[in-house]
Amino acid sequence: MSNKLLKPGHPFHNLVLKNIYPLILLICSFGIYFTHYGTPNAMFWDENYHIASAEKHVQGVMYMEPHPPLGKMLMGLAEVVLGANDKVDKHKFTETDHIEGADTPPETKFTGYRWPSVVLMALSVLFFYGILRRTTQNNLIAFLFSSFIIFDNAMVIQARAAMLEGIQIFFILAAIYYFVRRATSGINISLKDYAVLGLLIGLVISVKVNGFILFLLFVMLFGIDQWRNILALKYPELIKRLLVTVPVGVGAVALVFLSVFYVHIGMGTKVIADHTYKASPEFLQAIRRGDTWSLSTFTIGLRDNLKYMSEYADGVPKLDECKPDENGSYAMDWLLGKKTISYRWDKDTVNGKVQVKYMSIVANPVIWFSVVAGIVLSLGLIMSKFIYGQQEKNTALFYWICAFTTLYISYMLAILQIERVMYLYHYLVPLVFGSINLALMFSYIYREDILANNKHMWINLSVYTALVVAVFAFFAPFTYGIAMTEDQFEMRNWFSFWKLQVVQ
Amino acid sequence: MKAIPFNKNIVFSILLAVIVFAIVNRIVPPHVSQVFDVVISKNRVGITDIHQARDIEMTKTVKIDRINLADKSRFRHPKLGDIGYSGDFFVDIDAPFTVKKPGDYIFFLGSDDGFAFSVDGKQLCEWTHDRPLTVDPCRVNLTEGKHTFKLVYFQGYGNAGLTMAYAFATDGKQYLAGDDSKYISF
Numbered sequence: 001m002s003n004k005l006l007k008p009g010h011p012f013h014n015l016v017l018k019n020i021y022p023l024i025l026l027i028c029s030f031g032i033y034f035t036h037y038g039t040p041n042a043m044f045w046d047e048n049y050h051i052a053s054a055e056k057h058v059q060g061v062m063y064m065e066p067h068p069p070l071g072k073m074l075m076g077l078a079e080v081v082l083g084a085n086d087k088v089d090k091h092k093f094t095e096t097d098h099i100e101g102a103d104t105p106p107e108t109k110f111t112g113y114r115w116p117s118v119v120l121m122a123l124s125v126l127f128f129y130g131i132l133r134r135t136t137q138n139n140l141i142a143f144l145f146s147s148f149i150i151f152d153n154a155m156v157i158q159a160r161a162a163m164l165e166g167i168q169i170f171f172i173l174a175a176i177y178y179f180v181r182r183a184t185s186g187i188n189i190s191l192k193d194y195a196v197l198g199l200l201i202g203l204v205i206s207v208k209v210n211g212f213i214l215f216l217l218f219v220m221l222f223g224i225d226q227w228r229n230i231l232a233l234k235y236p237e238l239i240k241r242l243l244v245t246v247p248v249g250v251g252a253v254a255l256v257f258l259s260v261f262y263v264h265i266g267m268g269t270k271v272i273a274d275h276t277y278k279a280s281p282e283f284l285q286a287i288r289r290g291d292t293w294s295l296s297t298f299t300i301g302l303r304d305n306l307k308y309m310s311e312y313a314d315g316v317p318k319l320d321e322c323k324p325d326e327n328g329s330y331a332m333d334w335l336l337g338k339k340t341i342s343y344r345w346d347k348d349t350v351n352g353k354v355q356v357k358y359m360s361i362v363a364n365p366v367i368w369f370s371v372v373a374g375i376v377l378s379l380g381l382i383m384s385k386f387i388y389g390q391q392e393k394n395t396a397l398f399y400w401i402c403a404f405t406t407l408y409i410s411y412m413l414a415i416l417q418i419e420r421v422m423y424l425y426h427y428l429v430p431l432v433f434g435s436i437n438l439a440l441m442f443s444y445i446y447r448e449d450i451l452a453n454n455k456h457m458w459i460n461l462s463v464y465t466a467l468v469v470a471v472f473a474f475f476a477p478f479t480y481g482i483a484m485t486e487d488q489f490e491m492r493n494w495f496s497f498w499k500l501q502v503v504q
Numbered sequence: 505m506k507a508i509p510f511n512k513n514i515v516f517s518i519l520l521a522v523i524v525f526a527i528v529n530r531i532v533p534p535h536v537s538q539v540f541d542v543v544i545s546k547n548r549v550g551i552t553d554i555h556q557a558r559d560i561e562m563t564k565t566v567k568i569d570r571i572n573l574a575d576k577s578r579f580r581h582p583k584l585g586d587i588g589y590s591g592d593f594f595v596d597i598d599a600p601f602t603v604k605k606p607g608d609y610i611f612f613l614g615s616d617d618g619f620a621f622s623v624d625g626k627q628l629c630e631w632t633h634d635r636p637l638t639v640d641p642c643r644v645n646l647t648e649g650k651h652t653f654k655l656v657y658f659q660g661y662g663n664a665g666l667t668m669a670y671a672f673a674t675d676g677k678q679y680l681a682g683d684d685s686k687y688i689s690f
Contacts, residue, residue, distance in 0.1 A: 353589065
């Protein structure tokens, strides 16, 4: 190969530079998320619920759930396509909402149900990288900070399971990427952009309703779209634009959400005795008639599903930290990784020593603590501008920091209003916002060094990234269920407030 | 007045160094001075008596600084952690010590479950079967100079622990076995 090809500025060099980082990230991401994702060959935490629901899609059984059905539909689809359990009798999965060990034939594999979460989460790194590349305008910064989405122990354990977070984070990052791409392209924002953003947000909400937080992206898109009119306080123009953009954006969200429910209701052609989920008599009659795809049945079914979701949420207990086996935690405690949840453990005695395979959701403390530090710094920066009148040194970066800090703070404020018990993994969404914010904050603080290609700064950042990877590897036994002795467990029990519980 | 130069890269380097140091300090395996060789033997069958015939499955030797092995109601060193097996094991400690001041000494043996303790081949005290952690005083007159003690212990099932301390009878102040004093050194 000619040396000329690899010289900076040569189109081939630029092509390599453009693609080599995402390629490395993708390989790392699949290595971390996809490797042996079928283990443990047993369900843990909410898999017992989600697999029961996914299987109902496979077998055409009507069900209702507290979460919208898109995540489970994708799990069911992957289960059918991969066919890992084609010869397994899974009829008991449809007769319950929480699968017990006794309901599960020993030859059952979970690779199908877990596939969407694993693969979509592994692919998410491309959106994450794209977001950072476009906002920081630096490929290497984007590359190094993309390690956050690959090497966080909590994200990895959650996404390597038949759970909803991996699927939802993929759609969240897709929506943010689209928003960032449009905002940085320099082309006027059109109604099509509101519609596409709405479709992506619709997918997010169709997995879990906490995705409503992304409605803030509409507000931001509108701000970019109408920046001049906002500065000039041209209210009539703003209202005129709102009257068009709101129906387009919200309409797109509604279209996806309702379409997902339409398919969900249409596919539920069987009713299992005693599992009617408080469905109204007319809905049950329509199903028994085989009329599940009609618009009238959809209307009734949607009403019943939404009612069930609402009533279910009301019935979830509140957080009780005095309860000895309480797995939930207070939202403000999540920032530092409190409290971990033991999803499952398997105990064995090897050479007279007790060894335990833990599957626990544990934070990568380097990432989580850095994200909090990033939020504190960005709040200070925002205050310095809007309260103390300091001039920002890079306007574009400053407003991106404002955007992602707003998403993070708004999510946390919204969560704090919820009375039902919540869990550590509910922090994964703001952790994504906070991770992007940290990369932006770093770019803002070290702007001059980045532009000057300061070696000291790059060495520091490389060491920091290596630390992220090393700490991930250190806590990996909790993430992949690698056997540990009690001493090895204690070596990783860094903070008492994490409330990790040893098995003796 | 000159402003103090503030280099963000140096600050970041220092921060990284502090984090790395804290992590290394937290995860490096603990090390203690090697005063006693503790021979731990896993028995194939349950142990109910210190004198029962041994049927050893495996043996390991752990070097420790003090005989203070009752952390968290287990056969556990405060720094080294869990050094025993999950249950049904014997422990043998044979160690020399030097008496600096002749006279009456009291050895305090704490065990959960049984133990047998002898000095210079003469058994001073024992508890043959299981019990919760309890301390027995064993009195002996020792001449100045070198001696050896032998401590045998067993753990059956449940909680465990082994401690050994000594005191010069007229002084009364207790020292952990392994801690040198003006009376005894190990």
